[in-house]
Amino acid sequence: MPDSAANLPPCHGLIAAWRLGDAATPLTPPDVARMVEDGEGPLWLHLDLVDARARQFLLALPGLPAAARAALVEAEETTRVEVAAGALFGCLPDIHFDAEAQGAPPVGLLHFALSPGLLVTARRHPLRGVHLALETPRVTLPAEALGSVLRHAMLEFAQVIGLLARQMALIEDQLLRPDRNPPRDALATLRREALRLSRHLDPLAEALDDLAEDCPAPLAPLAAPLLLEARRSRAAARALAAVLERGRIAQDQAASRVAEETNRRLLVLSVISAAMLPASLVAGIFGMNVGGLPGVESPGGFAMALSLIAASVGGVLLALRLGRML
Numbered sequence: 001m002p003d004s005a006a007n008l009p010p011c012h013g014l015i016a017a018w019r020l021g022d023a024a025t026p027l028t029p030p031d032v033a034r035m036v037e038d039g040e041g042p043l044w045l046h047l048d049l050v051d052a053r054a055r056q057f058l059l060a061l062p063g064l065p066a067a068a069r070a071a072l073v074e075a076e077e078t079t080r081v082e083v084a085a086g087a088l089f090g091c092l093p094d095i096h097f098d099a100e101a102q103g104a105p106p107v108g109l110l111h112f113a114l115s116p117g118l119l120v121t122a123r124r125h126p127l128r129g130v131h132l133a134l135e136t137p138r139v140t141l142p143a144e145a146l147g148s149v150l151r152h153a154m155l156e157f158a159q160v161i162g163l164l165a166r167q168m169a170l171i172e173d174q175l176l177r178p179d180r181n182p183p184r185d186a187l188a189t190l191r192r193e194a195l196r197l198s199r200h201l202d203p204l205a206e207a208l209d210d211l212a213e214d215c216p217a218p219l220a221p222l223a224a225p226l227l228l229e230a231r232r233s234r235a236a237a238r239a240l241a242a243v244l245e246r247g248r249i250a251q252d253q254a255a256s257r258v259a260e261e262t263n264r265r266l267l268v269l270s271v272i273s274a275a276m277l278p279a280s281l282v283a284g285i286f287g288m289n290v291g292g293l294p295g296v297e298s299p300g301g302f303a304m305a306l307s308l309i310a311a312s313v314g315g316v317l318l319a320l321r322l323g324r325m326l
Helices: 029-038 055-061 065-074 127-136 141-175 184-214 217-228 228-287 302-323
Strands: 013-021 044-050 079-084 087-095 108-117 120-124
Touching: 013 029, 013 127, 013 217, 029 044, 044 055, 044 127, 044 141, 055 120, 065 079, 065 087, 065 108, 079 141, 079 184, 087 127, 087 141, 087 184, 087 217, 108 141, 108 184, 120 127, 120 141, 127 141, 141 184, 141 217, 141 228, 184 217, 184 228, 217 228
Parallel strands: 044 120
Antiparallel strands: 013 044, 079 087, 087 108, 108 120
């Protein structure tokens, strides 16, 4: 891949571009091409990866190592932060901008590559955190811009996790009321959404911790704004873990209530079966078409049969009571 700006392709797929400084200045695609070729900066470029032509521009960007350029256009998206040849690159989680779901909204990943004078971000779907950071950048350096993106994303995640926690509290309240059925479907959905979020936030917290431990000294200024948000990422991961643990406990409680209700119904069926077994035997005896049955010729034979059936049922129930099975 080229390391110079010679024959730089057109800047297709550009969503927004800023020249950072005391007062951030918006740029047009021709301005971006010229400034990148001249090595001017500091710059923040945000591109749309849905535009296939953006790939050519990103792969030809000067001032970034080959690994960082490849990370900007790779199809496989995983939350990570890596270091190579004086640059940071990887993918950061963010929430879809146009999500309107009542529960946890979809999560997307923002590709980024950061050098001292250039921040390049790219996405395949509009994202909230980067959108809020791009509206009015109040930063002077590319590293600060990336930290602002992560901060806005973490604030959005905190709101979503708070919503999940409130929904979990409502489910727990329902479980504490014996007259309400366990909300198993809602609980399963909430646990699934929380688990989906944890698949992005847990790797982010681990990546930032690894960056804090292994970041080379020359890259410390680049990593500092990201590391300032490590506390938010760890707090979000802990809050999400608490929601998942509460969900597991609630699931156990719901399963216990279902098991108790099933056992109660089986007990009722067992008592009915045990009580009716002697009655069925008496009815079967009196239903035999043989001579010599008592009460066949007597007007009170039917009453006698009913009395025997009632006595047998009462005897079984009494025996179950005395045996503390009722």
